[in-house]
Amino acid sequence: MFNFTYRHSLVGRRFVLFTVLFSSIITLLFTVVQLSAEYNKQLDQRVLFNQIIEESLLDSLSKSIWTYDDAQIYLQLQGIVNIPSIERAVLNLPENVEFNIGEITASNIVDQHFDVNYQQAGQERRMGQLTIYSEMDSTYNHLIAFGSAMLFSNFLKTALVVLFMFYLSDRLIGRHLMHISNKLAKFSEAEKAEPIELNRKYHDENDEIDLLVDSINNMQQRIFFERNKAFNEVKKKEEVQLEIVEQKEKLLKLEHKVSISEIVRSLANELNAPLINVKAFCKLTLEQMQQPSFDPKRVELAVDKIIENSCHALDIVNRTKEIMQRNEPQKEKVNVNVLIEKSVFLLSQELESVGVSINHHAPEDSVEILADKLQMEQALLNILRNSIEALSTTDTSNRSIEASATIFQEQVIIRIEDNGPGLSELIVDKIFQPFFSTRDKGLGVGLCIAKTLITSNDGDVVVNLDYKQGACFIISFPYHRDI
Structure with a gap:
């Protein structure tokens, strides 16, 4: 009959459980209070009967005892037994004389004792003791029936109230929360922020649900904005990283070229001196060999210098080659x-x-x-x-x-x-x-x-x-x- 969205909700089940539990406790408390009041009412009625016995029947009963009127005594005891809930009356007189009327049939009996006194010449004389046996079964049965009726009526009222509250909470809160939950479950898959709209009729003023929806919609807008912003920043960072990698590659190539240029320049500077010396000594040797007065010693000295500078140049080339080939020291x-x-x-x-x-x-x-x-x-x-x-x-x-x-x-x-x-x-x-x-x-x-x-x-x-x-x-x- 009713389509409760709370039946799929853990919060809804908890709401029902706690509502029923609280309502049951309140119902029991009210029932106990009403039973207590009814029980006190029954006790008040018995107290009233006792007052009637003490104020009227005991006086007439004492006169009947004084006059030894047995018939009147039985008649008065019968009148006492006729009072509701009294099953038996026993009158005990001196010298073990006893008058009793009625039978005890109930399982729950309460006995009460009354002293029978007679007033004579301003003096009070004790004539005997009246014992009345009252049954409690009717009272208990009445209380049980009364309590059952009260429990049933209270639980029925509570159940109706709970159902009505449950229906109202579902219509006013539950279905909207489920709608919001379903929308938010699809939030991560959405490509753009879709505002949450509630289907609420007969609704003029914004309440807490509307404020919640507005806050969620604003939060979605901010999240999408920040997400797009972060995405753009990540994209820019990736582009910058790619550009940095490209620049590093270009820089490495440039460093390689510059390093080679520096090594070549250094090599040229270091080779310049021995090569100039080789050239000079070669020229000197050639000049010596062309002269008529040829001096072999000077030529030999020049050749030694040529060999020395050539070895020096070769050493420079080999050292540079080894440096370029080495990676680890x-x-x-x-x-x-x-x-x-x-x-x-x-x-x-x-x-x-x-x-x-x-x-x-x-x-x-x-x-x-x-x-x-x-x-x-x-x-x-x-x-x-x-x-x-x-x-x-x-x-x-x-x-x-x-x-x-x-x-x-x-x-x-x-x-x-x-x-x-x-x-x-x-x-x-x-x-x-x-x-x-x-x-x-x-x-x-x-x-x-x-x-x-x-x-x-x-x-x-x-x-x-x-x-x-x-x-x-x-x-x-x-x-x-x-x-």
């Missing part, structure tokens, strides 16, 4: 002083061309590190070449570089100092970045490669800002006592 014991001396030797032509002198302060004890020898040579060459290029821009005639190696606080410290223009604090943090250079024709990868090679060998290189006479690079490595 091949660490070995490296004498720092020998490393500095070899780097100075390899840069001797450049030092001479710009008029720079290098002072190597070698300690008496050898200072050794655990590193890749070729990588450390290249790193030291890049740092020294940076100082040489910086000094070439100065006008001073006293261009010098100081190189030293010491052990300090479990660290091997290599210091490269020059008396050039120095480094500004504004660019100190940038000089080790790739492609940063203060020179117009500089590629800006020399110091970056040097730092990469040093750090890959567990070392570090920094600029000493406290050094004010020029630039000072401090290279540090862990000191190993047992190597």
Whole structure:
């Protein structure tokens, strides 16, 4: 008959359960109160009968006893027994004289005792005792019937009220909540925010359900807005990520090209001096051989120089080839002083061309590190070449570089100092970045490669800002006592 949406709802079932439970308790309480009132009413009626017996019947009964009128006594006892709910009356007189009338048939009996007194000459004389036996079965049966009727009527009224409340709550709340729930269940699948609309008739003013629906609709709008916003942001981030990946790929290609260019430039600079020497000694040898006074010793000396410079050039090519082929450092014991001396030797032509002198302060004890020898040579060459290029821009005639190696606080410290223009604090943090250079024709990868090679060998290189006479690079490595 009624289509209750609550029958599928856990909340609805709980509502019915608690409503029935509460209504049943209230019904029982009201029934108990009514039964108590009815029981008191029955007791009041019995009290009234007792008052009648005490106020009228006992006095006439005492007179009948005084006059020894047995017939009158039986007649009066019969009158007492005729009172409703009294089944038997017994009159006990002195000398074991007893008058009784009636029989006890009920299972529940209440007996009451009354003293029979006679007034004579202002004195009260006790004549005997009247015992009345009242049955309680009728009272109990009446209470049971009354209670059953009350329970039935109260439960019927309660059931009707519960059904009506249940119907109202379902029509006013339940079906709308189920409608909202069904709409929200499809919310994640919806492509756009669809407002929830309730089919409510005879409805003029907004109530709590309307406020709830308005809040949900507003929340849906905000969620869709934020979801679209987040989707667009994610899409933009993905596009930015793709662009970053593309830029990184381009940058890697550019770095590769620049690194190759730097290596080629470095190789050209290092090969320039021995090749010039080879050319000069070849020219000298040719001139000597064309002269009439041919000096074999001078030719032999020139050929030795040619061989020496050719070996030097070949060593440069092989070292560059090994550096380009290596990925992981091949660490070995490296004498720092020998490393500095070899780097100075390899840069001797450049030092001479710009008029720079290098002072190597070698300690008496050898200072050794655990590193890749070729990588450390290249790193030291890049740092020294940076100082040489910086000094070439100065006008001073006293261009010098100081190189030293010491052990300090479990660290091997290599210091490269020059008396050039120095480094500004504004660019100190940038000089080790790739492609940063203060020179117009500089590629800006020399110091970056040097730092990469040093750090890959567990070392570090920094600029000493406290050094004010020029630039000072401090290279540090862990000191190993047992190597």
